[in-house]
Amino acid sequence: xxxxxxxxxMSRYHIQNKFENEPMEQVRNGLIKNAIPKLxxxxxxxxxxxxxxxSPFLPDFExxxxxxxxxxxxxxxIDKKSIPAKLVQKQxxxxxxxxxxxxGRDLVSKNxxxxxxxxxxxxxxxxxxxxxxxxxVLWNYETADLFLLTTQKAANEFFETIFVxxxxxxxxxxxxxxxxxxxxxFSDPQKDRIMTxxxxxxxx
Amino acid sequence: MLDIATAxxxxxxxxxxxxxxxxxxIETDQNITQIIEYKDPVTLEIGNSLVLENTLGxxxxxxxxxxxxxxxxxxxxxxxxxxxxxxxxxxVCRLGQEEEYTFTIKGESFNITGLKTPAAGKDGSADEIEGxxxxxxxxxxxxxxxxxxxxxxxxxxxxxxxxxNNGLQQMRKWIYND
Numbered sequence: 413x414x415x416x417x418x419x420x421x422m423s424r425y426h427i428q429n430k431f432e433n434e435p436m437e438q439v440r441n442g443l444i445k446n447a448i449p450k451l452x453x454x455x456x457x458x459x460x461x462x463x464x465x466x467s468p469f470l471p472d473f474e475x476x477x478x479x480x481x482x483x484x485x486x487x488x489x490i491d492k493k494s495i496p497a498k499l500v501q502k503q504x505x506x507x508x509x510x511x512x513x514x515x516g517r518d519l520v521s522k523n524x525x526x527x528x529x530x531x532x533x534x535x536x537x538x539x540x541x542x543x544x545x546x547x548x549v550l551w552n553y554e555t556a557d558l559f560l561l562t563t564q565k566a567a568n569e570f571f572e573t574i575f576v577x578x579x580x581x582x583x584x585x586x587x588x589x590x591x592x593x594x595x596x597x598f599s600d601p602q603k604d605r606i607m608t609x610x611x612x613x614x615x616x
Numbered sequence: 617m618l619d620i621a622t623a624x625x626x627x628x629x630x631x632x633x634x635x636x637x638x639x640x641x642i643e644t645d646q647n648i649t650q651i652i653e654y655k656d657p658v659t660l661e662i663g664n665s666l667v668l669e670n671t672l673g674x675x676x677x678x679x680x681x682x683x684x685x686x687x688x689x690x691x692x693x694x695x696x697x698x699x700x701x702x703x704x705x706x707x708v709c710r711l712g713q714e715e716e717y718t719f720t721i722k723g724e725s726f727n728i729t730g731l732k733t734p735a736a737g738k739d740g741s742a743d744e745i746e747g748x749x750x751x752x753x754x755x756x757x758x759x760x761x762x763x764x765x766x767x768x769x770x771x772x773x774x775x776x777x778x779x780x781n782n783g784l785q786q787m788r789k790w791i792y793n794d
Contacts, residue, residue: 415749415752416736416745416748416749416752418732418735419730419731419732420731421727421728421729421730421731422727422728422731422756423725423727423728424726424728424760465749466745480746480749480750480753481746481749481750481753483749483750483753485749485753550749550753550756552753552757557757557760559756563725563727563728563729584620585620585624586726587623587624587627587628587631587724587725587726588627588628588630588631588634588723588724588726588767589618589623589624589626589627589630590617590620590623591726591764591767591768592768592771593617595764595768596768596771598768598771598772602772602775605775606630606771606774606775607627609630609774609775610629611629611632611633611701612629612633612636612637612701612774612784614636614696614699614784614787614788614791615697615699616788616792
């Protein structure tokens with residue numbers, strides 16, 4: 413549980429719009445529909461989905477809650493199969509040698525090499541277990557604030573895609589410009605002035 | 617609202633300018649509590665790292681990284697005199713008498729890394745998890761509120777009529793050690 417660990421990293425979001433009704437039910441349905449599959453797909457390189465905060469490896473939203481006080485709390489899990497290049501290289505060398513022996517030729521054509529590579533990747537992908545990465549999500553629905561406990565670009569992109577798919581609400585990443593647009597009480601003329609600012613020129 | 621990617625690139629400088637201003641506030645012992653109108657005393661200190669960047673004439677970048685618990689920041693002020701801005705800073709923030717937070721914030725993205733909050737409960741039993749989550753959530757919202765308020769205060773000063781004659785002059789005085 414990264415959220416409760418001593419040190420954490422996070423990126424922040426503002427959630428645009430609200431559900432028309434029953435937010436808790438809508439969130440529950442979105443989480444269940446887009447939960448990470450319980451069984452790992454043998455051939456998919458990457459799979460991603462929601463899992464309960466308290467049960468990252470057994471994604472059961474019937475058994476584990478996603479409601480903590482006034483917050484929604486759950487986790488994004490991204491499982492990725494990663495095949496080391498050296499392993500591919502080794503298997504390729506073995507398969508190419510086999511091909512040469514079988515054909516009685518000294519050379520293997522380009523086409524044959526790409527076929528061998530495809531076959532080697534298929535076999536390795538099938539054998540290789542996925543490595544799971546879990547990123548906790550804390551969502552204050554009332555204030556439209558959300559913390560995602562990672563700053564990794566790829567994880568942020570997965571999160572944004574799957575969030576929209578699950579809840580049809582748009583997460584807007586908080587950085588200087590969006591903070592002004594979503595969290596400030598500046599009037600429109602003040603915002604216009606901010607938008608015309610140029611980098612601080614502190615040199616004399 | 618502008619397209620997000622465009623806005624990120626166009627206004628990333630606001631975050632770096634803000635961090636540079638924060639360093640100025642800290643070094644000149646300004647009253648942070650008063651600036652953000654917080655109910656309890658708020659203090660900020662530079663932690664163990666500071667990163668500055670300077671865009672050079674040919675659009676290449678010069679990066680100055682200062683790291684270490686007792687590191688001197690003289691190279692940083694020298695870089696400021698050449699036009700560099702703070703792009704990343706490690707801060708120690710104390711809220712009230714007991715709460716201490718340390719974290720690194722990036723100007724361009726406002727990403728927060730290495731955040732240490734006051735401990736949120738120690739029990740760890742299943743029944744206590746909800747309590748720990750709620751306590752930790754409160755701490756995270758508290759520190760992000762301080763950061764947001766400081767940033768918005770900075771912008772308020774930047775767009776005020778006396779920024780050039782007052783705020784900017786004070787920063788220059790600090791940079792040039794007048």
